Amino acid sequence: MSEPIRVVVTGAAGQIAYSLLYMIAKGDVFGPNQPLILHLLDIPPMMGVLEGVVMELADCALPLLRGVVPTADPAEAFKGVVAAFLVGAMPRKQGMERKDLLSANVKIFKVQGEALDKHADKNVKVLVVGNPANTNALICSRFAPSIPRENFTAMTRLDQNRAQAQIAARVNVPVANVNNIVIWGNHSSTQFPDGSHGQVKMDSGKTVSVREAVGDDAWLRSIFVETVQKRGAAVINARKMSSAMSAAKAAGDHMKDWFHGTPAGQFVSMGVVSDGSYGTPKDVVFSFPVVIKNKKWEIVKNLQIDDFGRKMLDITGKELEEERGEALAIIGA
């Protein structure tokens, strides 16, 4: 067994963390042979609740969990961590867009970028979940100049998982039979869930394109896209609270693939600092299809983008540029 690694989860007393901590601590993310020490950051008024979470983690009697550090101090929370799940932020309520959270949340990511810069391992892999995730990740990276920009990512894996589930239900196959669905752009209602590069393994054992399996391009461009774009809002309308179990699962999937790599021939979607690929704006955190090897992601190149796709990529890219401007104004940068 290897030495324990240090992993931080922020917003550790909140609802996503309540599912995520168990997944991480039982080995679902870093593997069954990787012991870990969990650093749990929340704000001072939540320390009582966090104490309860710490008690429950102990009561789970998880063999891989070698220590827990509950704290309200970012310096202590980020000390020596090799993986950071930045979940702690205000969630939206019914009727809000995620970008309405910018003014409440973006300052958190400035402070945490600074703390990561000073205290984290220089190879730390950062996943921003707190909304608006893409722009928060961009701001976080800007305030952590000693950590490579490619180490800052935003979560669009929940959108990818939702998209796979919609297609699997439509074609009537298990969800694991659907691959290579792309989420382009922002984790917002302008995102472009794109089935046109995907594959489905049919019950016959034959693998066909998503377009062939679905057999209805109009559905793929309308109902499918809108369902995924608005799924977060649909969950809030039903639960009166935002997605938590599925968000935790997606965060685990994202980090697991980052640490262990993507299977041959498959790609996943991650928000990463754009290099302008596919004619997208540079220097925004844009979700692209990526392949991962040796803990390094690379944008999948040369996928065909048709006129419909071009329009969708431009809309979501423009929104990210606007959010960047707003965020920089809020933090006075």
Ligand SMILES: NC(=O)C1=CN([C@@H]2O[C@H](COP(=O)(O)OP(=O)(O)OC[C@H]3O[C@@H](n4cnc5c(N)ncnc54)[C@H](O)[C@@H]3O)[C@@H](O)[C@H]2O)C=CC1
């Ligand atoms: N990217 C994605 O796909 C998704 C993102 N989200 C976002 O994740 C965030 C968290 O959601 P929930 O866990 O449901 O919210 P929650 O309100 O249950 O928990 C958030 C926790 O963060 C803590 N917190 C606030 N400021 C903090 C700070 N400066 N440092 C550390 N902790 C801090 C709060 O005290 C609270 O315990 C929200 O912004 C939500 O919109 C939610 C679902 C999916």
Ligand SMILES: O=C([O-])CC(=O)C(=O)O
């Ligand atoms: O919709 C929200 O506000 C929470 C979230 O990001 C999601 O469920 O995708």
